[in-house]
Amino acid sequence: MRDLNRSTLVALSTGVALAWAVGCASSWTPTTKRPDTVLQWPFLPSPAKVTYDHALTGLARTPNVGAVLESVVFGSFGGSDGFVLPVAVATAADGRIAVADMGRKCVHFYVPSAARYVCLTGSDSQKIASPVGVIFDQDSRLYVSDSTGRVFAFDAQGAVRFVLSSAGNKPLQRPTGIAYSPTKKALYVVDTTAHAVHAFGTDGAFLFSFGSRGTGPAEFNFPTHLSRSPSGELYVTDALNFRVSIFDENGRALGSFGRHGDGSGDFAMSKGVAVDSDGVVYVVDALFDNVQLFDRGGEFLLTVGARGADFGQFWLPSGAFISEHGDLYVCDTYNRRVQVFRIVSGYANRPA
Secondary structure (H helix, E strand, O other): OHHHHHHHHHHHHHHHHHHHHHHOOOOEEEEEEOOOOOOEEOOOOOOOOEEEEEEEEEEEEOOOHHHHHHHHHHOOOOOEEEOOOEEEEEEOOOOOEEEEEOOOOEEEEEEHHHOEEEEEOEOOOOEOOOEEEEEEOOOOOEEEEEOOOEEEEEOOOOOEEEEEOEEOOEEOOOEEEEEEEOOOOEEEEEEOOOOEEEEEEOOOOEEEEEOOEOOOOOOEOOEEEEEEOOOOOEEEEEHHHOEEEEEOOOOOEEEEEOOEOOOOOOEOOEEEEEEOOOOOEEEEEOOOOEEEEEOOOOOEEEEEOEEOOOOOEEOOOOOEEEOOOOEEEEEEHHHOEEEEEEEOOOHHHOOO
């Protein structure tokens, strides 16, 4: 009986080791859903500026030998990792994607070329508690803003490089929106309750800050989100001033647009902001449950989406991002998904 127990333990131990070793090499694929019909904005018969592509709801592990061994040894197989409260999204040039998930207190990190997925939670000593912003630099390194007062920096493999908790001699209060400039090699971080934007080097060195509380051209009232345009301008969602403020990469104010209201082109609870290659500005509004498009001068162009759970509809959306390939990603937070749209470039020059 003793020998039998020992043999059983050895077999189980071997199975665990094999499951772990092979399971670590598991391949992952995005979990997506697509509509049966073509969705576009504006609606037909007008030519499309934005078309619907798919909804991303999480990642799924492809069953392999490791998965089978895991199910034999442990009696279950964790074959999927779905989003709970996705609030921010970013992609890199090679197609890798990061999704900040406040519900999971992690960042979903996926590299399609290696079919590799990791749920990033920070380091052993410092855990991610409230991820609200993500961005990649030109070397595919990832930066994550944690609204508890930290910014995490990861290398291209997902290992922690450093953690920021201050901007110069001032502690970070509530870091939220985040953007990166490949020309300045600078990371820009919105600090909502400090009413400021801080700039850092890729090594974490503090560079400068701009902004203070107020209603003036270079002032904020609880800013939240941030995006860098392809032409190098910084767009900041100045939430309680109900506007989007525009700056150059040195923090010099270039203008703003927006007003409080409940009509087309108005802001109620503006969140994510992104800018496409034509200079069209996309602003997510969580209260309107839509995305509004504006030209560089702030003139309203188009509304995408409405309240609901169907394709192209939203429930308290938040972060937005436009990839190098012209795909618009919108975090549809309470529908637990990221919705992906294709942007038509050169739209203004196309025949009606």
